[in-house]
Amino acid sequence: MKYLLLIYSNAESWGHPIFLRTSQAREMTEDARSAMEAEFDALLTEIHDSGELVSVAALADPATARTVRAPDGAPVATDGPFGESKEQLAGVFVVDCATPERAEQIAGRFPDTRFGAVELRPIMGAGGQEM
Amino acid sequence: MSVPDGTEDLWRRLAPRVLGALTRRYGDFDAAEDAVQEALLAASKQWPEQGVPEDPGAWLIRVASRRLVDRIRSDRARERREVAAALLTPEPGAPGAADDDTLTLLLLCCHPALAEPARIALTLRAVGGLSTAQIARAFLVPEATMAQRISRAKQRIRDAGARFAPPAAAERDERMRTVLHVLYLIFNEGYTASAGAEVSSGELAGEAIRLTRAVRVLLPYDGEVAGLLALMLLTDARRPARTGPDGALVPLADQDRSRWDRRAIDEGVALVTDALSTAPLGPYQVQAAIAAVHAEAVTAADTDWPQILGLYTLLTRLAPNPVVTLNRAVAAAMVHGPSVGLALLDGLGDEPRMARHHRLPAVRAHLHEMAGDRDAALADYALAARLTTSIPEQRYLNARADRLRAGA
Numbered sequence: 001m002k003y004l005l006l007i008y009s010n011a012e013s014w015g016h017p018i019f020l021r022t023s024q025a026r027e028m029t030e031d032a033r034s035a036m037e038a039e040f041d042a043l044l045t046e047i048h049d050s051g052e053l054v055s056v057a058a059l060a061d062p063a064t065a066r067t068v069r070a071p072d073g074a075p076v077a078t079d080g081p082f083g084e085s086k087e088q089l090a091g092v093f094v095v096d097c098a099t100p101e102r103a104e105q106i107a108g109r110f111p112d113t114r115f116g117a118v119e120l121r122p123i124m125g126a127g128g129q130e131m
Numbered sequence: 132m133s134v135p136d137g138t139e140d141l142w143r144r145l146a147p148r149v150l151g152a153l154t155r156r157y158g159d160f161d162a163a164e165d166a167v168q169e170a171l172l173a174a175s176k177q178w179p180e181q182g183v184p185e186d187p188g189a190w191l192i193r194v195a196s197r198r199l200v201d202r203i204r205s206d207r208a209r210e211r212r213e214v215a216a217a218l219l220t221p222e223p224g225a226p227g228a229a230d231d232d233t234l235t236l237l238l239l240c241c242h243p244a245l246a247e248p249a250r251i252a253l254t255l256r257a258v259g260g261l262s263t264a265q266i267a268r269a270f271l272v273p274e275a276t277m278a279q280r281i282s283r284a285k286q287r288i289r290d291a292g293a294r295f296a297p298p299a300a301a302e303r304d305e306r307m308r309t310v311l312h313v314l315y316l317i318f319n320e321g322y323t324a325s326a327g328a329e330v331s332s333g334e335l336a337g338e339a340i341r342l343t344r345a346v347r348v349l350l351p352y353d354g355e356v357a358g359l360l361a362l363m364l365l366t367d368a369r370r371p372a373r374t375g376p377d378g379a380l381v382p383l384a385d386q387d388r389s390r391w392d393r394r395a396i397d398e399g400v401a402l403v404t405d406a407l408s409t410a411p412l413g414p415y416q417v418q419a420a421i422a423a424v425h426a427e428a429v430t431a432a433d434t435d436w437p438q439i440l441g442l443y444t445l446l447t448r449l450a451p452n453p454v455v456t457l458n459r460a461v462a463a464a465m466v467h468g469p470s471v472g473l474a475l476l477d478g479l480g481d482e483p484r485m486a487r488h489h490r491l492p493a494v495r496a497h498l499h500e501m502a503g504d505r506d507a508a509l510a511d512y513a514l515a516a517r518l519t520t521s522i523p524e525q526r527y528l529n530a531r532a533d534r535l536r537a538g539a
Contacts, residue, residue: 051280
């Protein structure tokens with residue numbers, strides 16, 4: 001089963017890993033920040049080595065986003081992201097896991113879950129069972 | 132993955148025997164497996180051009196041994212260790228006790244230390260002789276991801292201290308069940324994918340059948356091996372009819388049965404009939420028997436539903452699980468009416484796995500539609516369509532709801 005993990009963060013400034021840019025992380029001790037970063041590295045190494053990590057994309061600052069709409073047929077691009085919430089999409093991961101439980105376990109180990117949220121979306125497939 | 136023609140079929144058939152011979156001689160399964168892959172690659176380049184060598188098995192062993200020895204030598208050189216020259220002299224032997232090797236390899240690839248995706252990938256590479264690129268294409272992941280999965284799987288096997296030897300008798304039955312389950316998963320991946328445009332995954336079904344046939348040759352008296360092979364053949368026989376020209380899923384009841392593969396059906400029916408009368412009963416045999424009852428009905432209306440209901444009741448006793456309960460409810464509805472089927476589904480949603488699964492509302496929707504309860508059917512079709520992660524299933528469920536909405 002493939003899943004898209006969307007990392008949402010309410011960072012004070014942009015940069016990766018994004019969780020270190022949150023106000024909560026900035027108030028932590030240097031040791032605690034390093035420990036969190038090490039946990040994240042360990043997670044990435046683990047899912048890379050296991051062959052579960054399919055792809056990853058770290059996104060640029062939402063300030064660089066352009067949103068395109070074509071209400072009258074002609075596309076018009078405006079500055080800024082589509083979503084207006086404080087939590088912005090910071091990155092996406094695609095994982096391929098044996099079970100939904102394993103995907104949830106991976107999502108739960110992103111440090112971002114402590115400050116923002118990680119959304120887990122199944123990726124649809126072309127296979128299907130006749131009924 | 133290309134359809135194995137004569138030559139590819141030959142080197143892939145020899146792959147497990149060559150790997151068995153190398154692993155037995157040099158002990159290092161991981162390195163031997165890589166070397167065999169390289170030898171298969173060499174064969175894929177040379178044989179079609181220069182012709183198949185007189186003894187293809189010995190040729191593969193010779194090439195793979197050389198690669199393996201080269202690698203061990205360079206590893207050792209790097210580690211500044213002495214090369215035990217005598218041990219490392221390539222010895223082109225003949226592929227040995229072919230049959231036991233294939234089985235031992237399958238059992239090793241389906242080791243309990245591995246997660247299911249790893250078992251599947253390793254089985255396809257080490258026993259099926261497929262390349263990492265071919266397996267990656269079939270599962271729609273980058274080659275690097277699949278390579279990582281395979282190399283981690285081999286590492287885990289090594290860490291678990293597994294050796295290239297048949298497991299102890301006490302473990303063997305359980306391990307064999309895992310092998311059959313992995314073959315079944317490979318088949319399913321291929322069979323269900325054939326609705327999509329992805330041809331390469333569809334061929335996994337053929338690969339699973341090929342491997343299961345090989346196991347059947349080795350274990351001719353195992354009723355569950357025969358049952359699994361029969362189940363695959365009887366299911367795969369429906370493949371030409373299971374999708375419409377636009378790729379849409381065609382439900383069993385609406386399939387053009389003249390397009391079913393009669394030869395596969397005959398073989399499957401003969402296999403399961405023989406197994407049921409000679410071997411201890413098992414879940415694959417019962418599932419194959421159910422598929423055989425469907426296959427033997429000339430039209431959907433001729434289906435012997437009382438017999439199918441009886442078989443599902445038997446399966447509930449042998450290997451109870453929520454999917455069997457669902458299928459039994461469908462059969463009960465066909466025999467005793469939809470309300471009986473719906474009653475059997477009560478409480479099934481309490482199963483944590485079932486609660487978020489689309490198949491429960493999908494079955495409920497069909498049974499509500501059968502009962503003429505249009506609103507309940509529409510609600511359940513909509514719920515099922517929301518829950519499925521399969522694009523063709525979603526299309527089917529939405530179309531079914533649209534038709535019901537328009538028709539009433």
